[in-house]
Amino acid sequence: MTTYYRDPEVLITSSGVRMNGRDFRLPDLIQVWYTRGARSWSVIAWRGALGLTILLPLLAGGLAIAVAVLLDTELSTTLTLVVGGILLGLAVVPVADLLLERVDHSYDRGSRNLEIWGRVRGGDVLLLRTDNAQRFGRIYRALQRALEPAVRR
Known part of the structure; x- marks a missing residue:
């Protein structure tokens, strides 16, 4: 198992994702995207x-x-x-x-809230909300890296 990102609230590995207090297997994430809120x-x-x-x-x-x-x-x-x-x-x-x-x-x-959303069978799920642009970038890139091998299979 490869760990792509870890902090006290987020864990992204080659087998799954833990964000916002919820666990998701990578194959369960149909689509992942991000949104940016209004400027502060x-x-x-x-x-x-x-x-x-x-x-x-x-x-x-x-x-x-x-x-x-x-x-x-x-x-x-x-x-x-x-x-x-x-x-x-x-x-x-x-x-x-x-x-x-x-x-x-x-x-x-950063000057705005950033959110990572995922689509699962039950609908759209908010995975992460933060105003820390640097942390957001690290997490989103790690999530993309984790999802790449799952897409190729």
């Missing part, structure tokens, strides 16, 4: 907020430097504004890595 605008807004959080200190630093150059002030005031602008722009560097990691995780999870 709150996830997209969260990504935008993270992007703005990274850009705002850079914009403020650039604005401080522009103001320092455009204003006709003493040299010490100009230098203070330029150095302050540079420091403000550099302040984002340590935080940017953390925020970009959050953005990466947001894209891994």
Whole structure:
């Protein structure tokens, strides 16, 4: 028996599938497909907020430097504004890595619900529902690999 995918909720082997608390033999799955739900605008807004959080200190630093150059002030005031602008722009560097990691995780999870459906003799069955796009892709590919030999027989 070959195991194609295993996690605490899903098991896909060469002999069967366990998803959503139910067991199915591979020959019992007549057809398998997936659907994608509507986009979650709150996830997209969260990504935008993270992007703005990274850009705002850079914009403020650039604005401080522009103001320092455009204003006709003493040299010490100009230098203070330029150095302050540079420091403000550099302040984002340590935080940017953390925020970009959050953005990466947001894209891994996806912005919509994904479902795997199967057709059995009794009708259509929801096999899996998740908002984790990365996990969904692994499970769906494993299910396709498991079903390939069953189709060739």
